[in-house]
């Protein structure tokens with residue numbers, strides 16, 4: 001594999017990621033212990049089955065371990081939100097309501113006070 | 117027009133949850149307004165504010181309203197929803213907020229994707245160090261930053277690097293201490309799992325600064341996912357020339373290996389850790405010489421904690437001055453805490469140094485889960501102590517926590533409420549230290565055991581009046597005479613509970629009473645016949661059949677059979693079980 005130089009890193013940084021929609025599932029030990037793997041697999045398969053233009057990704061721990069599994073959704077036209085204690089049923093609602101109908105799902109949003 | 121969203125949550129601690137009611141009411145009012153089509157009202161599960169009445173949060177980017185009353189709703193709809201104006205009297209003023217420096221990428225990037233890390237400024241710090249800074253200038257930047265070690269003792273990072281650099285010799289080492297063994301602490305695990313490249317980058321920079329060409333990650337074997345992810349990160353870095361010879365085209369060479377710890381707490385202590393990497397039994401040795409002079413294989417070695425390393429790239433990219441602008445006079449930057457115990461939102465919290473314990477527990481942690489009164493907060497694990505409720509307004513930094521008889525430690529923070537008995541807590545930590553003491557030095561090996569025996573005696577109702585003095589005496593001897601930090605600090609949980617909660621100890625000894633109902637031997641359960649409805653729940657649930665009787669004659673607890681597990685107390689719906 002090609003070894004990178006300083007300018008290669010600069011090039012990668014300059015090539016901004018395409019502005020696409022994504023779903024992230026927290027897949028650190030805390031998330032996995034709470035069942036994140038099944039949620040990830042369901043979302044990945046369901047998004048593929050429906051052919052939705054959204055990427056399903058894994059990420060590390062968001063910190064809100066008590067609300068694991070956590071799923072963060074960024075879909076154009078809706079605010080970026082985090083759903084907590086996601087199980088298969090809620091994952092289905094996220095796909096149907098949030099992704100397809102473009103509505104936030106009540107009772108499961110964990111809105112934390114943090115700054116980036 | 118873009119659609120707007122209003123999150124609604126009733127955050128009152130007491131009373132029935134009215135979220136649904138308020139959300140419905142608000143939605144109806146909006147339905148009847150000109151904004152009907154443009155707004156969705158959403159019930160939130162958590163809105164980031166606690167005990168602030170009805171909270172409304174406008175998305176995207178809008179204000180947060182606290183303590184909204186039903187009477188305010190018309191105004192909110194008219195002014196904010198339709199008119200787009202902020203109602204200043206309802207808007208939330210600044211409460212304690214998290215600040216993500218160490219956890220900047222955790223939960224944001226895919227930890228197994230190197231390019232995602234690079235796009236978030238990853239390896240920019242390394243490029244800068246290698247091509248724009250001399251090693252001494254790197255160390256200078258860290259001196260400016262005021263970064264101190266996050267592994268417990270808070271030793272200035274720049275000084276450790278400077279000392280290691282100053283010792284002559286071509287062969288030096290960097291070690292990342294990822295042994296994290298305090299009960300309740302898992303910050304380092306999360307960082308390694310969520311953002312392994314930041315730790316690796318920090319380590320390579322440390323290598324450059326001190327003149328080392330080899331690094332070791334010492335990770336406990338109980339952290340398989342962290343091991344896997346740091347392993348992948350190392351492999352990716354190697355493939356792309358971020359590790360190896362001539363890193364990024366510079367003339368700096370650096371290699372990294374992983375060593376697994378078998379999960380002994382003492383192996384987190386630096387000299388024991390070094391012995392363990394060398395293949396010897398993991399026991400500490402006297403210092404000096406410090407590892408900076410004679411460390412791994414007898415060579416100058418800098419050993420730093422995971423979180424310390426995760427701070428390193430940020431200090432390099434944003435500058436030491438920027439970093440020094442966060443925190444208090446002597447403690448700079450942020451600290452990650454693993455907040456657990458009786459807190460509502462257990463999890464990882466990263467705050468600027470200087471935030472108070474109360475802000476961490478209540479503003480961010482959401483307060484005590486049960487709604488009971490908070491009794492204390494434990495920091496620093498087995499080397500730390502409890503901080504009572506009336507000291508919770510202390511700003512968190514290294515010096516303040518030490519003054520309170522605890523330590524910052526690596527960042528475990530356990531919230532305790534009225535159901536936690538302070539003798540029991542001390543007993544728990546001492547039990548841990550007895551298990552984990554390596555046995556090499558007598559003060560620790562014997563001292564921890566004797567402390568535990570006395571604590572057990574007190575909790576069993578066999579305490580003697582001279583026991584408290586004896587605890588203090590043994591504790592003092594251990595502090596002075598133990599070989600390593602384990603023994604020197606193992607008595608902190610005893611001393612701090614004794615210091616702040618001596619009455620609880622005295623109650624156990626003199627009145628044979630445990631006010632938190634934790635010490636089983638001091639409890640007696642009985643059935644209050646006048647309240648008993650003879651529903652049989654206690655009878656059916658008792659695991660040892662210690663309850664006899666029937667619906668005709670009533671039920672009775674046979675004290676000689678009762679194991680005081682409290683099951684009957686829990687299941688009785690009529691408060692007919694007395695616990696004394």
Ligand SMILES: Cc1cc2nc3c(=O)[nH]c(=O)nc-3n(C[C@H](O)[C@H](O)[C@H](O)COP(=O)(O)O)c2cc1C
Pocket residue numbers: 264265266267268269270271273276293294295296297298381382383384385386387419420421422424526600601602
């Ligand atoms: C019993 C004992 C256990 C320790 N465990 C850890 C640990 O798990 N992780 C850690 O970073 N430091 C631990 N330390 C502190 C280390 O000895 C050392 O001070 C630290 O790794 C230095 O890193 P820092 O300067 O970045 O804080 C422990 C110390 C003692 C006495």
